[in-house]
């Protein structure tokens with residue numbers, strides 16, 4: 001019988017690519033989404049849809065009784081700034097939602113594996129210089145990062161105490177087709193739109209701040225591998241956590257140049273005042289995902305931004 005997967009947030013940017021990849025790998029896929037930001041057109045035609053909030057009893061019942069082999073949990077409030085202005089709403093979706101599903105996994109006869117979308121961009125502190133390895137000190141700077149880390153502690157607890165197979169994938173800055181400008185790599189979507197409008201790219205500060213931009217197809221493949229990989233024993237927080245990035249720092253100026261090349265544009269770059277409190281350097285060490293999941297990034301920045309621009313162009317011409 002075909003393996004079965006539940007993808008929460010499967011109508012969103014990354015979740016819809018995870019659903020695509022699981023279907024391509026032979027899974028029967030159900031997408032659970034409340035469509036608060038997700039879109040119907042993102043959901044693959046072959047997937048079943050459950051329009052539910054991850055905090056609902058019906059969502060828990062689906063996880064418990066759905067006979068799933070894996071639950072890929074991506075549904076979340078993803079806006080870091082919103083988490084600062086309304087940490088209660090953020091924790092409600094991002095902590096209580098995950099906990100509701102984890103309790104259902106504990107009660108599920110099928111004992112599904114739980115693959116959680118965490119963040120490498122927001123859980124590590126600024127104290128140690130990058131690249132951040134999984135064992136690096138955690139010191140989240142936002143309620144969003146705190147909520148993600150809190151869920152990771154729950155995963156570790158459920159692994160140790162209840163024998164749940166739970167994996168945390170700590171994504172760097174994910175970009176690609178269908179992305180939303182509010183996400184952690186929102187700058188790529190914003191640059192795409194401006195390039196297609198033939199407007200200059202605006203860079204905050206000197207543009208030398210770095211991020212680790214990972215292509216969404218690579219992230220989706222990491223979820224498929226994490227659904228089946230042999231897992232180490234769950235003793236401590238980081239045992240079943242894997243960074244998913246490229247390990248390569250890219251400055252905003254470097255990103256702007258790569259995107260201008262991809263668009264065939266030689267336009268100006270405008271500088272705006274630096275944003276207060278912005279992290280200057282962030283990229284992750286991805287070697288553990290290589291040895292633990294058999295995963296490595298495959299799509300270079302040049303190829304990835306071209307695929308992304310092509311998609312934005314088609315969406316605009318729509």
Ligand SMILES: NC(=O)c1ccc[n+]([C@@H]2O[C@H](COP(=O)([O-])OP(=O)(O)OC[C@H]3O[C@@H](n4cnc5c(N)ncnc54)[C@H](O)[C@@H]3O)[C@@H](O)[C@H]2O)c1
Pocket residue numbers: 008009010011012013014015032033034035036037038039052053054055073074075076077078093097117118119120121170171172173174175180183184185
């Ligand atoms: N985009 C990034 O760079 C990045 C980086 C690190 C981690 N992540 C994580 O990856 C996951 C996916 O992010 P994304 O960028 O695809 O965001 P997205 O907003 O495109 O997708 C989130 C999806 O979850 C759904 N959703 C939100 N609240 C829900 C609820 N209470 N019940 C059911 N569905 C709900 C939304 O409708 C949407 O379809 C999130 O958990 C996010 O925190 C993203």
